[in-house]
Amino acid sequence: MALVNEHFLTLPNNYLFSDIAKQVKDYKATHTDRRVVSLGIGDVTQPLPQAAIDAMTKAVAEMADARTFRGYGPEHGYDFLIDTIIENDYQPRGIQLTRSEVFISDGAKSDCGNIGDILSINNTIGMTDPVYPVYIDSNAMCGRAGNLVDNKWTGITYLPCNSDNGFVPELPTKKIDVIYLCYPNNPTGTVLSKEELAKWVDYALKNDSLIIYDGAYEAYIQDESIPHSIYEIDGAKNCAIELRSFSKTAGFTGVRCGYTVIPEQLTVANSQGGRVALNALWNRRQCTKFNGTSYITQRGAEAIYTLEGKMQVKQIIGYYMENARLMKNELQEAGFSVVGGDNAPYLWVKTPDKTGSWNFFRQLLHQANVVVTPGVGFGPSGEGFVRLTAFSSKEDCQEAMHRIKNMQTKNHKQRVKTLFPK
Numbered sequence: 001m002a003l004v005n006e007h008f009l010t011l012p013n014n015y016l017f018s019d020i021a022k023q024v025k026d027y028k029a030t031h032t033d034r035r036v037v038s039l040g041i042g043d044v045t046q047p048l049p050q051a052a053i054d055a056m057t058k059a060v061a062e063m064a065d066a067r068t069f070r071g072y073g074p075e076h077g078y079d080f081l082i083d084t085i086i087e088n089d090y091q092p093r094g095i096q097l098t099r100s101e102v103f104i105s106d107g108a109k110s111d112c113g114n115i116g117d118i119l120s121i122n123n124t125i126g127m128t129d130p131v132y133p134v135y136i137d138s139n140a141m142c143g144r145a146g147n148l149v150d151n152k153w154t155g156i157t158y159l160p161c162n163s164d165n166g167f168v169p170e171l172p173t174k175k176i177d178v179i180y181l182c183y184p185n186n187p188t189g190t191v192l193s194k195e196e197l198a199k200w201v202d203y204a205l206k207n208d209s210l211i212i213y214d215g216a217y218e219a220y221i222q223d224e225s226i227p228h229s230i231y232e233i234d235g236a237k238n239c240a241i242e243l244r245s246f247s248k249t250a251g252f253t254g255v256r257c258g259y260t261v262i263p264e265q266l267t268v269a270n271s272q273g274g275r276v277a278l279n280a281l282w283n284r285r286q287c288t289k290f291n292g293t294s295y296i297t298q299r300g301a302e303a304i305y306t307l308e309g310k311m312q313v314k315q316i317i318g319y320y321m322e323n324a325r326l327m328k329n330e331l332q333e334a335g336f337s338v339v340g341g342d343n344a345p346y347l348w349v350k351t352p353d354k355t356g357s358w359n360f361f362r363q364l365l366h367q368a369n370v371v372v373t374p375g376v377g378f379g380p381s382g383e384g385f386v387r388l389t390a391f392s393s394k395e396d397c398q399e400a401m402h403r404i405k406n407m408q409t410k411n412h413k414q415r416v417k418t419l420f421p422k
Helices: 006-010 016-030 050-063 079-093 108-118 133-142 194-207 278-289 295-303 307-333 357-368 394-419
Strands: 102-105 125-129 156-160 178-182 210-214 240-245 258-261 267-269 275-277 338-340 346-350 385-389
Touching (some): 016 357, 079 295, 102 108, 108 133, 108 278, 357 385
Parallel strands (some): 210 240
Antiparallel strands (some): 338 346
């Protein structure tokens, strides 16, 4: 008799963004005359950098010629891209890596979901809250998260990031084996200073913990004092894995490419008390379960590091960050409390009058025809917030802010009328 992995049955029926998509679809079906503006899912809207398109076009032509055709590539990625990553993303920051420490993948989401394959099911898990849902869901799928009770997983230690602590997580008061950190943060758009990040590295070294550090949005950092890599912190190579992505950096959400760094010196314990190198285990896992990122895609990724590619990526990031600036200013002018948007393409907005996240999501959808993401979908500390992305067009961002401000004005007048009837 075939048996199911019952850990999957502990998951909520719908993934956050699937639930949002269904509600938006149902609304559109009954309001065909309304144009809905989406600031919800963090997908990009600007075209790929021309340098990447040119490189991929050339790579396609190579595949059409027997003399330059390529079949299976190396599972860990081609050296030409790995070398380019090391030379551009790490060496300028004083970080030395070898080729064997960089693994090319089809995106950070896959790697952060799959990294648990090489870690014991018995590890204790800590996560900032709110958090990118894949971290929790992937641990729930293998049984590390425990059970979902009152919107909290019994096997997860939540590290709240809220108004009370300035959205900076406090160190755990107990020993945690594996800690997930994402900075710039998705969903709050906040960052960690070098001093704050160093506290986490020190904690991990002291407690023999592993940090899984998601740096998917590092290219959006505008403040020069904020670290772009956890390896800028002394000792981090002994306790941290770093995930990176080209999805939001260069618009590769539909192309799929990212990479993971696992230092050779990074080890964890086995059940006998010995030490095991994670680099070799991840290489073994990838060679078995992953067939590599396409040659065409990797040539496109390599091209974003050329002089032309860097300029084009900078323009794209500048476009989205201008959207973030515009939205933050407009929302604050309308009386909303907003964080993020300064070093990340996300705005974390407090709902008015203590309105629940899903209720405010529906209010914005039905009254302003604007889609956002309910904060509680990212964890219990997200209740009372919504997330907006800057990845839409400038025109849609402006239109959305206009609609939200109009909605706020109408609702305010209605409240006044209710409180002070003639």
